[in-house]
Amino acid sequence: MADGDVTVARAVRVEIPRIKGSRFIADLVPVSDAAQADAAVDAARAAFPDARHHCFAWRVGARGDTFRFGDDGEPAGSAGRPILQHLEGLDVTDAVLVVTRYFGGTKLGVGGLIRAYGGAAAAALEAAELVPVVHTRRVAVEHRYEDSGAVAGFLSALGVEPTRSEYGETIHLEFDVPAADVETFVAELTDRTAGRVRIRIQGDER
Numbered sequence: 448m449a450d451g452d453v454t455v456a457r458a459v460r461v462e463i464p465r466i467k468g469s470r471f472i473a474d475l476v477p478v479s480d481a482a483q484a485d486a487a488v489d490a491a492r493a494a495f496p497d498a499r500h501h502c503f504a505w506r507v508g509a510r511g512d513t514f515r516f517g518d519d520g521e522p523a524g525s526a527g528r529p530i531l532q533h534l535e536g537l538d539v540t541d542a543v544l545v546v547t548r549y550f551g552g553t554k555l556g557v558g559g560l561i562r563a564y565g566g567a568a569a570a571a572l573e574a575a576e577l578v579p580v581v582h583t584r585r586v587a588v589e590h591r592y593e594d595s596g597a598v599a600g601f602l603s604a605l606g607v608e609p610t611r612s613e614y615g616e617t618i619h620l621e622f623d624v625p626a627a628d629v630e631t632f633v634a635e636l637t638d639r640t641a642g643r644v645r646i647r648i649q650g651d652e653r
Contacts, residue, residue, distance in 0.1 A: 452510060454541040456576040463567050468551020471563055472498075473571035475544045480507055484515070484543040491545035499550045502526035502564055505543035506534050509582045509626070521548075521564075525557045529565035533572055541580060544568055583623040585610075586632065589645040590618055601639045605632075 455477040462472045472495065476487040484505035492501045504516035504527050511534070516527030530544050546567045555563060590598055595618065602608070611621040624632050633646055 451538050452540045452580040452582070453538055453577040454580045455539070456578045459571050459575045461567070461571045461574050463563075463570050465551065466559070466563050467553040467555060469553070469555065469563070470547075470549040470551070471567040472547040472549075473544060473567040474547070475542060475571040475575050478505065478507060478541055478543050481505075481513055481515070487543040488517075488545055491547055495547045495549075497549075498547045500526070500548040501545055502530060502548070503543060503545040504528075504531035504534055504568075506531070506540045508540060511535065511538075511540040521560055522557050525560035526564040529561045530568040533565060533568040537572060537577065539572065539577065544571060582626045584626050584629050584649050586622045586624045586629060586649075587647040588620045588622070588636065589647075590620075590640060590643065592618060594640050594643055597639045598636070598644070601636055 455475055458477065459475045460472065461475075462470065474487070474491045474494075478484045478487055484507060487505070488501065488503045491503070495501070500519045500521055502517060502519045502521055504514070506514040514531065516531040518524070518526045526546065530546055534540075534542065534544060546564050548563075588598070598618075598620075607622060607624075609620040610623050611619075613619040622632075629648060633648070636644055636646065
């Protein structure tokens with residue numbers, strides 16, 4: 448895994464010991480895009496509708512290049528940012544971490560909140576199974592039927608199966624190729640078919 452990213456194998460829920468009467472419940476959930484991340488935050492709110500705060504952070508994509516965090520009524524920088532920092536510290540992406548707080552009647556101050564939300568985030572990550580992320584790019588291939596043998600032989604040698612197939616006047620195939628292998632995949636397939644295939648990589652025509 449060239450970029451070192453990891454994600455969560457399955458959802459985890461952890462509650463840390465109460466802090467001055469306040470409860471902190473952390474939900475760590477694997478997601479694949481921003482829409483799923485926002486939905487996971489909404490699901491945590493629905494699971495604990497009477498809680499005062501649902502603070503969160505999420506990262507998606509290679510190196511977590513798309514991210515968001517929120518304090519949900521807590522002082523700015525006291526909740527969402529510490530949660531995000533714990534995700535960043537372990538290179539976790541394609542995941543959302545929501546920390547729900549039931550207010551216990553005693554204010555914790557900004558420093559106390561940072562420690563509490565960060566501690567809940569750390570506990571969830573410690574309890575989770577983190578697995579490597581292999582980022583892929585979608586590669587679309589169009590070829591004539593007379594090139595089917597060459598294409599099939601190439602795919603068989605790699606042990607690759609298309610994620611989508613369409614047969615019409617020509618054959619259209621789509622593959623999710625590890626990002627680090629895309630250039631080699633394109634070069635070898637082009638060579639096997641003497642340049643007769645048409646290849647598109649995530650919107651870039653070749």
